[in-house]
Amino acid sequence: MHKPLLLNRRELLKVGTGLGISSLLPFSAVSANTLQTQAHIVILGGGAAGMAMANRLATRLEGGTITLVEPRSTHHYQPGWTLVASGVWQPDKTMRPNAQFVPRGVKWVREYAASIDADNKRVGLANGATLDYEYLVVATGIQLNYHLIEGMSPSLVGQHGIGSVYASIEGATRTNQAIQTWLDSGQGKGIFTAAPTPVKCAGAPLKMTFTTLSRLEASGRRDAFEVDFMAPGDALFSQPWVNEFVKQRFDEQGVNRRHHYRLSAIDPQAKQAEFTFVGPDSEFTSHHQLREAEFRRDNQPTVIADYDFIHVVPPMSAHDFVKQSALIAQDGPFRGEWLDVDIYTMQHNRYPEVFGIGDVIGAPINKTAASVKAQAPVVEANLIAVMQGNPLPARHTGYTSCPMITGIGKAMLVEFGYEDNFAFMPSFPFIDPTDESWVTWVMKDRMLQPAYYAVLEGQA
Amino acid sequence: MTLTGIITILMYALAPFIWLMLAAAVIIVGLHLFAYLRGYQITHHRSVLALLLAGLVGLTAFVWVPWFTHSTLDYVATVVDWVALTSAAIATFIVALIVLHPLSYLISDRRTD
Ligand SMILES: Cc1cc2nc3c(=O)[nH]c(=O)nc-3n(C[C@H](O)[C@H](O)[C@H](O)COP(=O)(O)OP(=O)(O)OC[C@H]3O[C@@H](n4cnc5c(N)ncnc54)[C@H](O)[C@@H]3O)c2cc1C
Numbered sequence: 001m002h003k004p005l006l007l008n009r010r011e012l013l014k015v016g017t018g019l020g021i022s023s024l025l026p027f028s029a030v031s032a033n034t035l036q037t038q039a040h041i042v043i044l045g046g047g048a049a050g051m052a053m054a055n056r057l058a059t060r061l062e063g064g065t066i067t068l069v070e071p072r073s074t075h076h077y078q079p080g081w082t083l084v085a086s087g088v089w090q091p092d093k094t095m096r097p098n099a100q101f102v103p104r105g106v107k108w109v110r111e112y113a114a115s116i117d118a119d120n121k122r123v124g125l126a127n128g129a130t131l132d133y134e135y136l137v138v139a140t141g142i143q144l145n146y147h148l149i150e151g152m153s154p155s156l157v158g159q160h161g162i163g164s165v166y167a168s169i170e171g172a173t174r175t176n177q178a179i180q181t182w183l184d185s186g187q188g189k190g191i192f193t194a195a196p197t198p199v200k201c202a203g204a205p206l207k208m209t210f211t212t213l214s215r216l217e218a219s220g221r222r223d224a225f226e227v228d229f230m231a232p233g234d235a236l237f238s239q240p241w242v243n244e245f246v247k248q249r250f251d252e253q254g255v256n257r258r259h260h261y262r263l264s265a266i267d268p269q270a271k272q273a274e275f276t277f278v279g280p281d282s283e284f285t286s287h288h289q290l291r292e293a294e295f296r297r298d299n300q301p302t303v304i305a306d307y308d309f310i311h312v313v314p315p316m317s318a319h320d321f322v323k324q325s326a327l328i329a330q331d332g333p334f335r336g337e338w339l340d341v342d343i344y345t346m347q348h349n350r351y352p353e354v355f356g357i358g359d360v361i362g363a364p365i366n367k368t369a370a371s372v373k374a375q376a377p378v379v380e381a382n383l384i385a386v387m388q389g390n391p392l393p394a395r396h397t398g399y400t401s402c403p404m405i406t407g408i409g410k411a412m413l414v415e416f417g418y419e420d421n422f423a424f425m426p427s428f429p430f431i432d433p434t435d436e437s438w439v440t441w442v443m444k445d446r447m448l449q450p451a452y453y454a455v456l457e458g459q460a
Numbered sequence: 461m462t463l464t465g466i467i468t469i470l471m472y473a474l475a476p477f478i479w480l481m482l483a484a485a486v487i488i489v490g491l492h493l494f495a496y497l498r499g500y501q502i503t504h505h506r507s508v509l510a511l512l513l514a515g516l517v518g519l520t521a522f523v524w525v526p527w528f529t530h531s532t533l534d535y536v537a538t539v540v541d542w543v544a545l546t547s548a549a550i551a552t553f554i555v556a557l558i559v560l561h562p563l564s565y566l567i568s569d570r571r572t573d
Binding site for chain 1: 532541545
């Protein structure tokens with residue numbers, strides 16, 4: 001379908017520079033703002049957020065040491081996974097070598113971080129080594145807690161009618177195959193689920209439902225398929241207008257919505273799922289505290305549902321080693337589960353030399369690469385201010401964005417932030433966030449990945 | 461967004477098609493050179509057929525451009541969608557004309573040889 005890239009961006013930019021484009025670029029403005037320092041900055045995680053920070057800080061700082069701790073050699077463009085799981089993209093389109101993005105001068109430690117000793121400003125690595133830091137940027141993303149669903153494991157994705165777009169790129173590919181197998185069977189029941197915790201790209205479970213509906217409709221046998229959506233809370237999406245829109249559209253498209261149920265167990269052999277009723281007071285909200293104890297609570301009513309295909313969305317949290325550190329939120333809605341940062345300045349609430357960025361932070365919305373784009377300049381400016389002993393100059397608005405795919409070939413550009421009950425924050429005045437549009441789909445299909453790589457390179 | 465940012469995004473977006481674009485450029489330049497050597501002048505040659513064919517090729521954009529983006533004409537709905545698709549059709553028309561115009565000269569030229 002898509003040919004792999006034949007020239008990478010850096011090579012192309014070199015060509016562009018040779019053609020005289022360089023004279024147009026504001027390089028002088030960049031070098032004018034560099035900061036001389038001897039500081040050692042450690043960035044944990046080289047995904048969207050960590051890589052963007054490595055590139056930004058490498059440009060801004062002169063003389064210091066920047067260490068990036070990232071175990072993977074391949075960078076995954078996760079926003080492409082919904083397109084892979086929907087059969088629109090080939091998986092290889094979402095992968096690039098991390099070496100392409102790590103800036104020159106940044107020390108890349110290809111290891112897992114295993115512990116953070118915030119009081120002694122030290123990070124322990126999985127190989128037993130330690131790294132001392134003066135400033136720390138935590139960008140380790142999210143942990144997928146499939147183990148909190150009894151009987152479930154990511155290795156099951158693609159078998160027994162189980163799909164899960166989140167599992168990995170292989171999982172997304174196998175999810176596409178599982179949906180195709182269900183389609184080919186010509187009938188049956190599909191169950192789509194949501195998690196009782198914050199998840200990355202909260203729209204992804206909805207997008208998977210919409211793209212599967214497209215495929216069911218295209219099969220010409222839509223009536224032979226039953227589709228259920230099981231939601232732990234009353235809402236399906238945090239932005240109120242979009243929430244109402246999705247509910248209404250599900251109803252129009254014959255999706256049976258059931259609220260206040262979370263997926264608690266799965267029996268792959270029997271193709272049965274157990275849902276626990278979590279009570280009418282439960283809400284789709286970041287304020288859920290994900291505790292093993294809560295997930296194991298007995299005496300709650302459960303229902304068993306048969307399925308031919310099920311899309312599993314695991315509960316999510318910060319990684320265990322972050323949870324076990326002093327950096328984890330100790331009270332409030334994110335306690336025990338997410339990094340304790342000021343959601344506006346991105347600075348840690350108790351350790352001023354620590355900043356958090358990306359999915360790992362405790363915030364009411366924000367677990368998207370689009371948020372990373374908005375957060376990265378804030379973290380850069382505020383970290384540099386801390387290094388200089390200045391007040392923090394930048395504030396994050398909570399900006400997040402989700403091209404809400406409402407069918408294969410159309411989407412809505414949903415952008416919103418913290419203020420005014422998650423009011424829309426459209427970037428393009430000519431695109432109405434409430435319109436389903438082909439152009440928005442084209443953005444998702446063709447333009448967002450280039451924009452994402454520009455964020456990684458610290459250019460956007 | 462900075463100019464560097466915009467260039468970065470464009471470079472990534474165009475990268476998969478760069479060889480296709482280069483090949484198209486070589487074909488177009490080669491064709492024009494060849495035609496010029498045989499007396500073709502863009503302002504002097506008139507071809508209604510080339511214009512009509514280019515118009516038809518331009519119209520096909522309404523089908524293949526949505527398909528190329530994994531979508532369909534049914535989903536071209538908003539004013540912005542129509543402006544974008546019409547622009548794509550006009551661009552297709554112009555490229556087709558740039559190819560067909562010298563070609564029509566060469567064919568008619570050969571006939572008169
Ligand atoms: C299916 C899906 C669809 C999505 N759709 C969209 C979308 O449409 N739009 C959008 O904006 N966003 C979307 N996202 C979300 C987006 O991908 C994430 O929000 C973004 O990647 C967050 O960046 P991050 O750096 O915080 O985490 P990640 O990009 O996940 O990076 C975390 C990094 O930390 C590393 N790491 C993990 N553990 C350790 C450790 N112990 N030590 C060191 N490093 C470690 C990992 O290897 C990884 O590279 C989607 C995500 C998924 C999964």
